Amino acid sequence: MPNEIRVAIDIRDLRISKTGAKTYLEEIVKELSKGKEGFRFFFINPWIPPFKSKNKLFKVIEHIRFFTWKQISLPLICALKKCDILFCTDYFVPWCKFNCKTAVVFHDAFFWEYPEQYNPLWLQMLNRIGVAAAKKADAIITVTEYSKKQITRFTDIPATKIFPIHLAPKTLEPLRSTTGTAKQPARKYILHVGVMEKRKNLLTLIRAFDLLLKEGYAEYDLVLVGSSIDKELIDDSKNILKLIQESQLQDRVILPGFVTPDELAAYYQNAVVYAFVSTNEGFGIPLLEAFQNHLPALIANNSCLPEVGRDAVIQCDPFDAFDIKEKLKLIIDNPDLQQEMIKKGKNRLCLFSWKITAEKILSVFQQIHAN
Numbered sequence: 001m002p003n004e005i006r007v008a009i010d011i012r013d014l015r016i017s018k019t020g021a022k023t024y025l026e027e028i029v030k031e032l033s034k035g036k037e038g039f040r041f042f043f044i045n046p047w048i049p050p051f052k053s054k055n056k057l058f059k060v061i062e063h064i065r066f067f068t069w070k071q072i073s074l075p076l077i078c079a080l081k082k083c084d085i086l087f088c089t090d091y092f093v094p095w096c097k098f099n100c101k102t103a104v105v106f107h108d109a110f111f112w113e114y115p116e117q118y119n120p121l122w123l124q125m126l127n128r129i130g131v132a133a134a135k136k137a138d139a140i141i142t143v144t145e146y147s148k149k150q151i152t153r154f155t156d157i158p159a160t161k162i163f164p165i166h167l168a169p170k171t172l173e174p175l176r177s178t179t180g181t182a183k184q185p186a187r188k189y190i191l192h193v194g195v196m197e198k199r200k201n202l203l204t205l206i207r208a209f210d211l212l213l214k215e216g217y218a219e220y221d222l223v224l225v226g227s228s229i230d231k232e233l234i235d236d237s238k239n240i241l242k243l244i245q246e247s248q249l250q251d252r253v254i255l256p257g258f259v260t261p262d263e264l265a266a267y268y269q270n271a272v273v274y275a276f277v278s279t280n281e282g283f284g285i286p287l288l289e290a291f292q293n294h295l296p297a298l299i300a301n302n303s304c305l306p307e308v309g310r311d312a313v314i315q316c317d318p319f320d321a322f323d324i325k326e327k328l329k330l331i332i333d334n335p336d337l338q339q340e341m342i343k344k345g346k347n348r349l350c351l352f353s354w355k356i357t358a359e360k361i362l363s364v365f366q367q368i369h370a371n
Contacts, residue, residue, distance in 0.1 A: 008042045008083040013090045023170045025089045031358040095133040103139040108282025112154035117233040138368040143283040146304035165360045168352040169288040189221040191271035193286045196237040201279045208324035223254045268293035277318040291345035296338045312344035
């Protein structure tokens with residue numbers, strides 16, 4: 001096709017990424033694989049797949065392979081395929097571009113907001129290579145205005161190079177049947193979905209739930225869907241289990257761990273309230289999943305969550321267990337409010353889709369290609 005923009009997309013992260021970053025890349029690849037007029041896409045993967053290991057030597061080897069892939073292999077592949085643009089969704093693009101324009105995704109600013117929670121060597125490489133390459137890139141794409149503000153604050157990347165483009169809920173197949181899905185709690189329940197990172201603030205949510213039970217709401221359980229993570233500085237699972245035991249909530253706080261898509265859909269569809277009280281989020285896809293499943297949502301009044309939820313949610317102070325408890329009561333005790341929130345959530349959800357996200361990304365590509 002004449003005058004088509006040839007775009008290379010690094011899909012290495014599909015093999016190792018988790019949670020929101022993986023969802024982002026999966027959904028963008030799925031959308032762009034349909035083809036877009038005026039574009040030709042090349043989905044680029046390493047010949048030798050990346051691997052994960054707790055062995056320090058293997059970690060070093062894999063880091064070397066990662067930077068070899070980013071700084072040497074990718075630019076050469078793009079040159080051979082005569083690509084106009086290279087798109088990477090994992091904070092890193094090549095420093096030497098070889099006449100190929102680059103666009104990179106910064107999902108959030110957690111690396112700089114919580115440096116104590118990350119490996120110091122990795123942070124040095126991110127700042128000296130990743131940020132340096134991003135400053136030379138033609139566009140940085142992020143997921144909210146809040147994330148743009150934080151990235152600009154911590155990296156000194158000019159705001160004019162950063163394009164906030166909202167995400168959408170993960171594409172889930174409709175619940176086919178209840179056969180084989182995880183057993184649902186016998187009582188009504190409040191739901192949270194996400195890995196057990198410290199910033200998810202699950203300790204405060206559990207304390208708020210304990211207060212709720214003590215005020216007579218004994219017909220409710222708290223369901224925390226999600227697993228621990230293998231990064232000790234970020235993982236909060238040990239503290240969560242300790243608090244549950246100390247509060248004698250073993251039978252009231254349900255921990256299903258990692259669940260299948262069918263099981264996840266069932267948990268969303270049978271919950272009463274979605275509680276999202278993180279102290280920080282880059283976007284918060286589970287909030288849109290709550291809207292998608294007609295579930296009223298309580299969110300923290302910080303970071304990007306008010307930007308995503310707007311008037312379809314109730315906000316709380318995430319550092320105040322009493323306030324979280326009071327806002328949960330407000331939602332639980334008011335069926336009319338629940339229906340109003342569900343309606344507003346449905347209307348809000350119409351503004352988010354992966355088709356819209358992909359179209360806005362391609363608009364950025366057209367802009368940088370023309371310059």
